[in-house]
Amino acid sequence: MSNLSLPKEPNTAVTGCLDSRYPEVYSSSFAAEGAFHTPMPIQTTSKIWHNGNLIPWEDANIHVMSHVIHYGSSVFEGIRCYGQPVGSAVFRLPEHMQRLIDSAKIYRMELRYTLDELCAAVVDVIEANGVAPCYIRPIALRGYGEIGVSPKGSPIEVYIANFPWGKYIAGHGGADVCVSSWNRLAPNTMPALAKAGANYMNSQLIRMEAEINGYQEGIALDVNGLVSEGSGENIFVVRNGVIYTPPLSNSALSGITRDSVLTLARHLGLTVIEQAFPREMLYIADEVFFSGTAAEVSPIRSIDRIVIGDGKVGEITKTIADEFFGIANGLKPDRFGWLTPVRVNASEPVGA
Numbered sequence: 001m002s003n004l005s006l007p008k009e010p011n012t013a014v015t016g017c018l019d020s021r022y023p024e025v026y027s028s029s030f031a032a033e034g035a036f037h038t039p040m041p042i043q044t045t046s047k048i049w050h051n052g053n054l055i056p057w058e059d060a061n062i063h064v065m066s067h068v069i070h071y072g073s074s075v076f077e078g079i080r081c082y083g084q085p086v087g088s089a090v091f092r093l094p095e096h097m098q099r100l101i102d103s104a105k106i107y108r109m110e111l112r113y114t115l116d117e118l119c120a121a122v123v124d125v126i127e128a129n130g131v132a133p134c135y136i137r138p139i140a141l142r143g144y145g146e147i148g149v150s151p152k153g154s155p156i157e158v159y160i161a162n163f164p165w166g167k168y169i170a171g172h173g174g175a176d177v178c179v180s181s182w183n184r185l186a187p188n189t190m191p192a193l194a195k196a197g198a199n200y201m202n203s204q205l206i207r208m209e210a211e212i213n214g215y216q217e218g219i220a221l222d223v224n225g226l227v228s229e230g231s232g233e234n235i236f237v238v239r240n241g242v243i244y245t246p247p248l249s250n251s252a253l254s255g256i257t258r259d260s261v262l263t264l265a266r267h268l269g270l271t272v273i274e275q276a277f278p279r280e281m282l283y284i285a286d287e288v289f290f291s292g293t294a295a296e297v298s299p300i301r302s303i304d305r306i307v308i309g310d311g312k313v314g315e316i317t318k319t320i321a322d323e324f325f326g327i328a329n330g331l332k333p334d335r336f337g338w339l340t341p342v343r344v345n346a347s348e349p350v351g352a
Contacts, residue, residue, distance in 0.1 A: 042163060045129040049121045049160040052113075054128050060159060067142035067154035072198030074141035075103035078293040081126055081134045081162070082339075083346025084330035088132035089339035091328050093119050095256050096293075097138070103194040104140050109156050111140060118158075123342055125160050132344040135165035135294070141197075164347075165294075174301025174313055175290075177230070179279055180206040180218035184228040184251035192251045206231040217290070219282070219303065222251045226276045233295040234258035237277070238287035238316045247274045257291040257324075263336060264323045270316065287314030289321075296328075297321040 048060040068074045077100045081090045097118040104111050113121070122136055138160045145154035182205045185192055190199055202220075210218035210231070219235060222228040227246050229235055234255040237244045243265050246252050265272045282288060286309045288300040297320060299313040326332035330339070 040165070043165075045131050045161070045163050047125060047128045049125040049158075051158055052121075054125065057161075060161070062141070062157070063144040065147065066144045067146070067151055068197070070147070071142075071149060071151070072196070072201065073107070073109075073151055073154075074139055074197035075100060075107060075109065075195060076137060076139040076197060077195060079122065079136040079138070080293055080296075080328070081132050081136060081342060081344075082328045082330070083133045084339075084341075086330075088126070088342045088344045088346050089330065090122060090126070090136070090342060091293075092256050092260065092338045093122060093340040095259070097122070099195060099254065099256065100138055100140065103196060104156075106191050106194040107196060108151075109140055109142070111156065111158065113158065118160075119340065121160050122162075123340065126162050126342050127344055129162055130344050131162060131164060132342060132346050133164070134162045136160065136162045139197075174299040174308075174311070175216040176214075176302045176305075177217045177219055177300055178210055178213060178215045178304050179282070180209055180220050180231075182206050182209065182218075182220060184220040184222050186223040187249075187251065193248065193254055195253060200232075203231040221279060222246075226250055226278060227282065228252050230290050230292075230295075233290035233292035233298070234261075236261060236289050236291060237281060237285040238289075238314060239281070239285050241271065241316070243270055243272045243316065244275055244277055244281070245272070246276060250276055255292060257293055257296065260324060260338070261291045261297065261320055264320055265316075267335075268319065268323065282308075285309070287317050289314075289317045297324050 047054040079096045142154040143157045206218040229252045283306045290298040
């Protein structure tokens, strides 16, 4: 039996993420609501890019009657800029901005800007603010025009902000997570390939349920009960030296970091299989980790209070994380052309 200090057993009146497989190990007391919530206050910067112009941060406002507020009509991206030994660089900028364009197309939002223009705008706002490393949030939304479900007559506004942001998933040596009672969106209901603001109402339910039950994150199943992804991350499972990840058809987002992990794993000669798999595969895995722009490469220590492997970060997870962070921080060759240079010196030293 493991001696790891895992989340306490929540009261059964709180639904979801409950497990009583090891009742002799865990206290029956409440896990305090929000005990594993990681505060993420926004650190303001000077400028935000809006429809081709840099405007003061405090002027980046929308009207309360804007279409997006009532109907969730936005698509967005999350991108990271990493410090380098000299200057800084945005990780996989063109791929992120292409996904923004693709998401907008799915939702019939006509963007006035080309891929190159959007990429240049990201660089402009980072250099204007002089903040790196940082998180970048481009968003296209339907603004103030008409009321009603149909978005016709509501203008499309594009904003790009950047700000300092650190670790997304708490946990030293791996996160303690649960399988959520909330499923991912069923096919042909909401398009999972679009990174749309409305989709993240589902993510909020998954994350809030996990936190209220004392976990750092939740894992969602798809409509058929197969593993899909985390609330804001893709998921990978390692068993007998083989890496598995759910295919996009399991209602998973086409993650840029997911693609990076797949590329790195194959380059390292590891066997990778994109395959649907059941919930119980998570419990018998040797290693499990999340990937995502916010989460980066984050190991998982336990799922539903079942310890993964020996409870330590696995060797394959370590190897992929070392490659990922080595390239992102400019400590290893950018062999895949993933970095876009930015003329801002990093405020934090680059370390392995």
